[in-house]
Amino acid sequence: MISIDEGNIFYLLLQLSIIFILTNLINGILKKINQPTITGDLVVGIILGPTILGTFFPNLYKAIFPQNLVQIAMLDTLSWFGLFLVLLSTGIEVDFSSIWKQRKNAMIISSLDVIIPIIFSMFFIYFLPNEYFEFSDNKFITTFFISVIMTISALPIAIRALREVGIMKSNLGFLIISALTINDIIGWIVFTLLLSLFSMKFFDWKIAIEIILYTGIFTFLALNLGKKIVNWLFSKVINQDSEGIQGVLAVLISTGIVFGLITLEIGIHTLFGFFIAGIVAGDSPIFTKSARNTVHNFVYSVFASLFFVNIGLKINFFENFNLLLSLFITLIGILGRYLGAWIGSVLSKNRKYKNIIAIAHTPGGEMHIVVSLIALSFGLLSKELFVAIVFAAILSSILVGPWLAYAAKSFKILDKLEVLVYPNMKIEAKTKDEAIEKMLEFVNLKDKKNYIIKNILEKEEEICSGLKNGISVPRGIVDDLEETKIIFAKLENPINWNSLDGKYVRYIFLILTSKKNEETQIAAVKKITQISKNCLEADELNLLNTTEELERYIKNYIAS
The missing domain is CATH 3.40.930.10 (Mannitol-specific EII; Chain A)
Structure with a gap:
């Protein structure tokens, strides 16, 4: 029987203390220059992992991160729980009721920002040399899967960029956020469905149709009946506690766990359940801005950092980094998302602001890394392709701020x-x-x-x-x-x-x-x-x- 002893706890506490000290230090610097903290988290993982510490100081690396199953599993468990909370927090940022009022224009932009990047990316990625697909039995399916990953735009990164530029509170800012949110929802539904279908040992149309049907039913019930139940539970804990924050957090995490179990049972990834739970909770008027900020700060200051650092602890980025492949994936991803949102803006009669809307859709950000890591764990990506997607996500997130600021200079006060x-x-x-x-x-x-x-x-x-x-x-x-x-x-x-x-x-x-x-x-x-x-x-x-x-x-x- 495998058990956890005091030695395991000591090493876990040592690892966590080093990780949190370094991430706070690096992220503090990045915040001052308006860069996403996800970059700092990954840098810390690369420094502490096999890429740098493991290569140049192997004895110190093994001393801090013993490579035994129990020790690895302890950190992995915390990291995955952190990822669940990241998806919960991401869902909370989705104001579904307000966004639904913008559904006409936002839906056109979002739909095209899913369809066009998939087609655009597949056309170029499929013709990559076969050496990049040696791990795969079916090059077409792998290409399709990578293209789906590249459709999801980074909502938190875009929100930060819009705030920095100063157009977040305008009507245009709300349209962009609405379109990105719907893009998130569509992207996650498509991704989790494909993940379920591709992970089957053999394809069965009956099972595939059941998964799609159950996913639709679950999403509909969660956003309607589930919202009423969660709102009722929030009201109960608020009445019992004048502060309400502890009870609200308990209801929030419990909803995420229940929804995660349901999605796991119907054959799609648990993460989707946590994402929908966040949307449901965030739509409640009882879930105050103060409570949202508390959840967001708690998740992103502790658990999000831990998850992204742990990626760097597992993969040697030097061994699996291919500069040409990384630049290629970055270029294809940015161009595909830009083109999709640009065409969507024109068709939704937002021609005047098509460039701003399109730029806001270009960052990959944390969601690209999350979905590509899941694909890697299912054997649907090679480490080389995974590292290329991570590189593309970081670079596109860094570029969107200056690019958006330059484009926003075109907004000038008119004479009247x-x-x-x-x-x-x-x-x-x-x-x-x-x-x-x-x-x-x-x-x-x-x-x-x-x-x-x-x-x-x-x-x-x-x-x-x-x-x-x-x-x-x-x-x-x-x-x-x-x-x-x-x-x-x-x-x-x-x-x-x-x-x-x-x-x-x-x-x-x-x-x-x-x-x-x-x-x-x-x-x-x-x-x-x-x-x-x-x-x-x-x-x-x-x-x-x-x-x-x-x-x-x-x-x-x-x-x-």
Whole structure:
């Protein structure tokens, strides 16, 4: 009988302490230069694993990471549990109810961003030399599987890039997030189905149809009946505990485990169950932003790092790295995803923003690494191809930020812009709805006021306009508005706006624009987001004491 002794626990604690110290150190540096922390996690794994430590200091490597089954299994178990939580957290970021309202345009973009990259990638990958497919009995199936992996875009990476550029809170930002989210859902469904079908020892149409049918039924029931049950459970634990966070976390993880067991039973990967559980929980109004941030910080500061470090501990990247293959996979992946989203944008009548939308779909990120690792564990990828996909995921994630920032320079404030400051600058309101209504009364839009309020509040439900440092940018569309209006007000008493940093809102920039001048809205949101990132610039708003000073400052800053 194999058992765990104190020696195993000692080595596990030693490994974890070294991993967490190094990942915190490297990721702290990467955050300062706005790079994804997944890069740091993999670098730590490469340093501590067979690639560097195992090659140059083999005795030290064996001393820290004994190569016995029990010790390896302990770290592997923690890593896989971490991956389950990563998928749970990824699902939480999906606001399914809001995204469903954008389904028409977002679905067109997402569908083409799945179909076109598969066709595009297969055409080129299939003609790679046979030496890259020596592990496979069927080159066509392997090529198809790799192409499916390359369709999934990295939602967390894209969100970070959109926030950095400053267009996350615009209507365009919401469309991009909606399309990427649907891409995630479609990609995971296709991937898990194919994984189940390809892992069968022999193909059986009856089993294949059953898996597809059960997957559809499970997804439908989870997003409808499951959502009601989880919301009811959340309400029960909140009533029993004023804080609620412990009970909410217990319900969240329990839902992930139950859904994971169900998906495993019907023949698809457990990870899909955790992903759907995250979507279901994230759609609950009781699952607050504070609880979401707690889950996200806990998962990504501990478990996500552990999983990606463990990849580097298992594979010698020097031995399996092929520069030409890695660059080829990177180029094909980026071009395929860009082309799919570009064509989808044109067909969904978003021609003006096709380049921005397409760029946001190019990063591979953590999901590429996750799905390719699963494929590797099932014997559907060689280590050389796996390393190439990891390289492509990291490089595409690094490139998307600067590329998006360069493309976003095209958004410029148009001439027709009016800045208004609320009378006496300050407004008294207890809720965001009341504040927005009072600001619209000042603009005097007469019979259109109720329609515009509804339009603004619907957009607030879709994507909260709260930024950092007490600033919000609610926005509305007024069809026949000749010039874009930005109405500014200081709140007498700050309001909870569910902002990114959790701070209450003190300053409101209400943006009203027509559909034809929507580019001005995007540019204005971008500029105001820059103010919100800088504490000194945000505080400067409080130092301006007259209406004229505020109007001049806002107009000069936004138009600059």
